[in-house]
Amino acid sequence: MIDLLSDHTELFKQFSDNPSFKKWLGDTIFGVTYQESAKEYAPIC
Numbered sequence: 001m002i003d004l005l006s007d008h009t010e011l012f013k014q015f016s017d018n019p020s021f022k023k024w025l026g027d028t029i030f031g032v033t034y035q036e037s038a039k040e041y042a043p044i045c
Contacts, residue, residue: 014021 015025016022
């Protein structure tokens with residue numbers, strides 16, 4: 001449990017303190033979410 005907490009704490013620290021990591025993570029999550037959403041609603045031709 002301590003290892004899990006440490007991993008998430010480090011992730012949050014990087015997200016909070018590192019603007020380039022924050023942008024990369026946000027862009028990556030948006031890209032994955034948008035791609036999956038686009039596949040669901042893509043018209044079938």
